[in-house]
Amino acid sequence: MELGLMKAGRFEQAQRQHIATLVRLGEGREALAGREIIQRSWRRCVDDYRLDPSRPRPVRVLTHAALVDSREPVDELLYVARAGVDQLFAQVAPMGYVLLLTDRHGVTVDFRGHPDQDAALRRAGLYLGADWDERHAGTCAVGTCIHEARALTCHQREHFDATHIALTCTAAPIHDPQGRPIAVLDISALQSPRGLESQSFGLPLVTLYARMIEDAYFLHRYRDTTILRFDTTRAFVHFNGRGLLAFDPQGRVLAANGEGRALIDAHAQRTPPAPIWVTQLFEAELDDLLALPRCEPDQLRALRLRASGEIRFAALVEPRGGRARRRDATVTGTTEDTATDIATGMTTDAATASHDPVAPTSTPALDRLAGDDPAMQRLLGLARRLCRQPLNVLIRGETGTGKEVLARALHASGDRAEGPFVAVNCAAIPEALIESELFGYLPGAFTGGNPKGMRGLIAQADGGTLFLDEIGDMPLALQSRLLRVLAEQEVMPLGAERPVKVALRVVTATHRDLAALIAEGRFREDLYYRLNGAELVLPPLRERADRRDLIQRLFAALAAEQGVSVPLRGDALNALLDAPWPGNVRQLKSALAFALATREGERITVHDLPEGCRADLASVPPTPPPSAIPATTQVGHDSDDASAEAESLARALAQAGWNVSQVARQLGVSRPTLYRRMRRHGLVPPNRREALRD
Structure with missing residues (x-):
């Protein structure tokens, strides 16, 4: 405790000294010292903003409603910046830094921090909703970065306001494709070594990630436009080409990133400002540029700059629509209805028997089940090898992960695709009826039955696939009869004297731990090994790397079913990506259907989603009363x-x-x-x- 008091006393003394220096500066009794960029900012604070250094200003924190309004104009950027923000924070978090992404006015619209420092970060203003505009926060990394339009570090006593002199912050601007500032990326720490040289790592790191986010935003905004990507080195063009130019079919430049704008500025020095054509920047014909993906072995070409004669290596990023049209020309047999079924990941909620012969297509049904998620790709690789084998398959996964969809895809991709697919939910059939439903019965076998008898579901699957969902809920007594069916490949209907031969493949699914049920004596071990000829484990939605692709495909399918064309805005997509999804794909489909049914505007926004899915907004803390956090102001x-x-x-x-x-x-x-x-x-x-x- 004494140590804490000593530290607090030293900090208060440092604050008093800092205030005294600023007061003397304001009265003209002390000359400015330090770096020029900090000097200019301090002068603005004194002369232009009339900030009183003797009265440190509390941090401004926006109310929840005002914060939501501030996030709305940059929701698309937030959607694109997610990966870069997460990667940068993962690098700096072990060193005690937090991450802020602000809008162009300095309002923190995204934040990554340490939960154990929550109270201290709030007091310091390193939090969601904090406003770091230089006009009231004084010299600081974010506010001064916005005013100076350049990346910088503001270290400890370089801050104007005495409240902030313990902080060290590094910020870099992010521009839109037209070169206008749109956001600021910042890393900050509550404590750091005294010397400015200790922060030398921060500036290049934050600047790099700001450029990466800026370029990702550019590629997202102009994904339907032809883009020329270029660099000074051939090896980096495809992966990290520094220059980006978007141009229309006639070759007119529509937008450029920082490197591209430098090229345009060099051209403008030689030619009066006018519409810029890509062929004015490079010594090349438009047709040659458009042919790059097909005429060059590595899809690259060396181009000479008209302004300087220097060489740049260039590749073409073709518009999304162009790529889709070429894929459509080479892929056949995939119907929109099939894609909708595959995307939903739904399982049957009641006992159903469906004679569902699925015609094989030139694109196997398994290929459409996932994007680039590694776990799903490994699972599908195994499934492709199993689909034509006579082995029974056990599918494990949480509720709603798409176990029946995978089972149907196995059936459709195998040599039994022309036969029936019969799906049975063992948990949904009353225990008293499950035996007669599965095995069938002859006329008069029991009171209350169909007088004509009934062919059981197992017999109906003859020549095809029997899918037993929730197999862990099958009564123990019935498991013995199922074991005999699997062993003998024959079924004995109730009331029959002779068994009926069946040729089928059994695919089972469960969300339960069958090993634990075996240990408890609630599931037969010998049946388990009969069913588990091979095991496929579906990952939960929250762990899938292809969530974005799955959400977009499912949303497009649902919108098409309803005959509407409604875009899914970036803030809604971010919320859907952040939601925990305990109900997995089934829950996701319900959430998207809810949003489509109850939307108020012409776009699906985060406010159209069910309350439980608004993880993004749920992370926005309610603004505390002034008394709760004395160092901040709402x-x-x-x-x-x-x-x-x-x-x-x-x-x-x-x-x-x-x-x-x-x-x-x-x-x-x-x-x-x-x-x-x-x-x-x-x-x-x-x-x-x-x-x-x-």
């Missing part, structure tokens, strides 16, 4: 700005006759966002006011 928008917004919004609503959809389109926001703004300003439609009075 803000929505500045009071003058809020008043002006309320007046402008009320006027727009009145002019539109309180047509919320019309006003939302005019303002370029979604209806849920507009409703939130109306609630924040207390704006209620006239008919609602009358109803409230009544």
